[in-house]
Amino acid sequence: RAWIILDQYRKKSKLFRTKVLLAPLGDDFRYAESSEWDQQYQNYQKLFDYMNSRPEWHVKAQFGTLSDYFEALHKESNLGEKSSNSIFPVLSGDFFTYADRDHHYWSGYFTSRPFYKHLDRVLESYIRAAEILYSLALVEASKSEKMTVFPSVNNYKLLTEARRNLGLFQHHDAITGTAKDWVVVDYGTRLFHSIMNLKKVIIDSAHLLILKDKSAYSYDTATPFLKMDDVQASQDSLPHKTVIKLTLQPRYLLIYNPMEQERFSVVSVNVNSPKVKLLSPLGKPVTVQISAVWDGATTVSHEAYQMSFVAHLPPLGIGVYQLLEDESSEAVLADYNIYVRNSRQEKPDRVFKIKEMQHSVDNIILENAYMKLWFSGMSGLLEKMNTKKDGKTHQMKLEFAWYGTTSNRDKSGAYLFLPDGDAKPYIFTDPPTIRVAHGKIFSEVVCFFHHVTHTTRLFKVQGLEGQSLEVSNIVDIRGEYNRELAMRISSDINSQNRFYADLNGYQIQPRLTMSKLPLQANIYPMTTMTYIQDVGVRLTLHSAQSLGVASLRNGQLEVIMDRRLMQDDNRGLGQGVQDNKITANVFRLLLERRHGTDVNEEKAPVSFPSLLSHMTSLFLNHPVISMTANADSGVPELINTFSPLMSSMPCDMHIVNLRTIQAKVDTKPSDEAALILHRKGFDCRFSSRDIGLLCSTTQGKIKVHKLFSKFRVESLTPTSLSLMHSPPDARNISEINMSSMEINTFRIRLR
16 A cells, blocks of 8 residues: 555656655645544554655655755755756746536636625725724724714624625625525625624714714614615525605705715606706706616606715715705706517606607717717627727727537536537527616616616716726527526627636736647636737726626627536536526726837736726725615704815825724724735826826825814824734834835724
8 A cells, every 4th residue: 555655656756846745635625534634644643654664666755844855855956045046937827717527627717606706895995985984983982082972883783794794795606606505694694794794883883973963962772873875685686776765855965985086976866856956066957867767678667766866075075965855957968769569659757858750870979078879779799999089990899799608517617617519699589678768967778688787888988987988788598598697798809719807906917829738728707807909999887796708709708697507527526506686787997098008018927907997996996875865764964075184185095994903802993904905917008198187196105194174183104914913123204105006004093
């Protein structure tokens, strides 16, 4: 037996450059009982003793730790010596896309269980928003001597639990979508409960920060002062908007901007009357668009109306708007064209102008100040895009496609993607109902297919939101059998088999589509964005959820949106993926002009988004949060705007978090917070003029006393990322100075 195992070790050692070999023992389901541990140890020790007693076998076998292995390796290869060059090559990049045997590439899990991949990001955004607002409210509570009233300890427990639930979901069987159904429900329930708890933390914190007279602050769990404008019924359902009841008395509408940038964002809330008047924080009337709320594709519900407006919000701040019912309302109604198969003479709607028409070969056209879009009059899908600044028109054909699974014995499952060849086009016998809305704030085209409701929305606003288009899908493949649904964009960009996708939202990795590899090997993970480019333009698809992406043809980008698979793929799960939900996928499509590209860039191992692209990604992943004051509670006077920062942070500086640190004893909050900053690397060859950014760049420098306006920084000291270690020379600093692509953590005390 000793000889058989030694023969295996010797064969394995031939794959390495030295005679030192590490043989790991066990796997993630081993050593569940102490007897197994004892048997393994004792039996292996006997084998080692026997091997070591035979000098002619030329072997020294022993148990060891990783440190023992690397020490032996250093000794064997003279690694520590100055003179010698290392015999080991350097590997950079990653191991995607990985296959363990045959053509079994693990590219399925990049998409599996997309409902929860999206929910994870919603929780991520809420947790950051809640941590920051809570930290500021805590300082405010201590300043205005409301610590005994403000629910600091209870809410800190909720924050801690939410961090843990989010952390737990990063497990390699959770975010990946490779857990058993009942485990998925447990993960989902944890995420869902934490989202509800964080909404409470945000409401409680905003309440204190927004009161004009802090001495009037009182806390009542039974009737919270504010409420969120959306509700989610269960862990596996999509959220929906609540309807705000209007009266002749103004009602407060609070909009919180969790970004460190001043922001013009389109906000939509549902109200019970189209006769609505909205006042800005300064008391001036705001232009609003009233859109219909629909029951299905073609029926208007008169229970609610969607009110949309452009909110102007300070960084990390809250804008206090007022809503009221007003007969002389100047709200602008959206107009509708509905393309249906059999248009019927309907009685006109009592509020909206709705025109029913036949599908047509003529294009549907939407435009704003930055672009013009052409959609098919038959399918309602995007076909072309014109950028007004340079007058150029690009093909931009959007379509859907199905992947099946192979007829071989091994089929696709939660981990593996084993398709039955190229995707087949999504074919519909009858053209879909298409609903086109034209409005002052936004216009949109909504197409109703059997498995997907697809919306393309164009914002008619100056600045960042008008420069990309919002593409969203509500996907439902619950009735399918071994199929996966993909969204594909085909453009005239000469991308030459190369596309780019991010790893973990930090760096962008170039990917090469290789024709010699099977299709499933050319699918890569995308966390926040993917793009293709040529000498003139770059097309970026920003994503609000992690999914698998590919660029299988020149000028193409495709993203897999959901997969339903009826069998296990033998990687330890023991079941298929059949617990599909109605799933929302949200994207932003951004087309940018490139200047001064050089030849070597195509060979570079990394790539960077533009500033506009970084900002678009943040807007998408950190939407504004709307709250209304409870009408029943007597409403005290509020300040117009809560504006904690002196100005926007530099464009390339992102506040990853501002979270209160736990006290050394108990689970109470301390008077210190962790300020975590990330300086983004960006591509300077994209013009940052005329793109409406409300920030500047400062070479990574920030004066500490110029950070906050409402609060004074008492101390700011650098610490390790995890807050566990402070450098020996750590002292209070007055200027933050960071290099590109760095993340730094500071301990901060605010007063």
